[in-house]
Structures are given as structure tokens and as C-alpha cells.
Amino acid sequence: MTDAKDKFTGLVKSFKVAMLATQSADGFIRARPMTIAEAEDDGSMWFLTSRNGWSKELEEDVPTVVTMQSPHRYVTVTGMAHLVDDRRRIHKLWNVGMQPWFPEGPESEDVCLVHFVSTEGEYWDSSGRNGLRYLFEAAKAVAEGRRVDSRDDREHASITT
Numbered sequence: 001m002t003d004a005k006d007k008f009t010g011l012v013k014s015f016k017v018a019m020l021a022t023q024s025a026d027g028f029i030r031a032r033p034m035t036i037a038e039a040e041d042d043g044s045m046w047f048l049t050s051r052n053g054w055s056k057e058l059e060e061d062v063p064t065v066v067t068m069q070s071p072h073r074y075v076t077v078t079g080m081a082h083l084v085d086d087r088r089r090i091h092k093l094w095n096v097g098m099q100p101w102f103p104e105g106p107e108s109e110d111v112c113l114v115h116f117v118s119t120e121g122e123y124w125d126s127s128g129r130n131g132l133r134y135l136f137e138a139a140k141a142v143a144e145g146r147r148v149d150s151r152d153d154r155e156h157a158s159i160t161t
Helices: 004-014 054-058 087-093 127-146
Strands: 017-023 029-034 045-050 063-068 072-086 113-126 156-160
Touching: 004 072, 004 113, 004 156, 017 054, 029 045, 045 054, 045 087, 054 063, 054 072, 054 113, 063 113, 087 113
Parallel strands: none
Antiparallel strands: 017 029, 017 063, 045 113, 063 072, 072 113, 113 156
16 A cells, blocks of 8 residues: 555645635635645645735635545545745745736736645545546445445545644
8 A cells, every 4th residue: 555645645735726625714625726826745735826805814824725626536634724925935936827917027016925724634636547446436335335445645645634
């Protein structure tokens, strides 16, 4: 079996976009798509965003969930997020894809960072051989009249980061 933390890290780093969900001032949970500027080995992430609007929810550390999904891979990460104003890191993480949102570039007063610090994560991977393995195990479970066992770390695991 693969190490669940290594598998988790690899999956997180394979995604370019995530849904970042926070609780708004009115108490509702809201999510928005965010480009992942950098993913760290422990599942923590950096995002570039506008200082105005929803990011005001992050003026203090707030509980946050980040989810990522592809047709056969799913990751959810729970943690805390907060705003960071670090011009050097903004320049390091800047890419041309941010230009439409910040025409002035990384020097824009409006651009800031969201630092998401992960505490726990979970993944499901039914791609490639994992998908074939799951289909075989599912068919076997149906034939035997039992629930499928999905405790194989290659396919699913929960971790503390």
C-alpha cells in the first residue's frame, strides 16, 4: 500500500483549481473557485485574491474547507485561512493568468494572499488501476451480499496534516 500522506500530497499538488468555502458574515457557507498559486506538502495552500469583497471574511483566522475534483479523483481539506499581505510572495506566486483580474499586475494595491493552513484531509481516487480495483471489489461485494470495503489507502483515506 502507498503511504496515505504521500498519496494525499500528490493528489493535492495535481490540482490547479479548487473550491474554497468560508462562512460569510450572514452565517451562510459560500464557496468560490480559486486558482491554487502554491500547494505545500502538508496540504496547505496559497491563493491570490482581491482585498475587496468576500476576502474580508478572512481578516481573522476562519474555519475553511477546500475541495478539488476531477472525473475520478476527489480531495477535501479542512483548515483555517487568513489574509496575508506579503509583496515578495505575491511576486513569487504571480502568473499571467492573474492579469485579467489585476491589470496593474502584482503591484496592485488590491491583490493579496489567502493562506490556507490544513488540519485534516480526505481523498477518494478511482482513477486508473484504482478504478478497476474498486469495480472488481464492488462486484465481488454485490455477489457476496455485503458492503464493499474501501479501506485501501490507494483509493481512500483520511489523514491529519
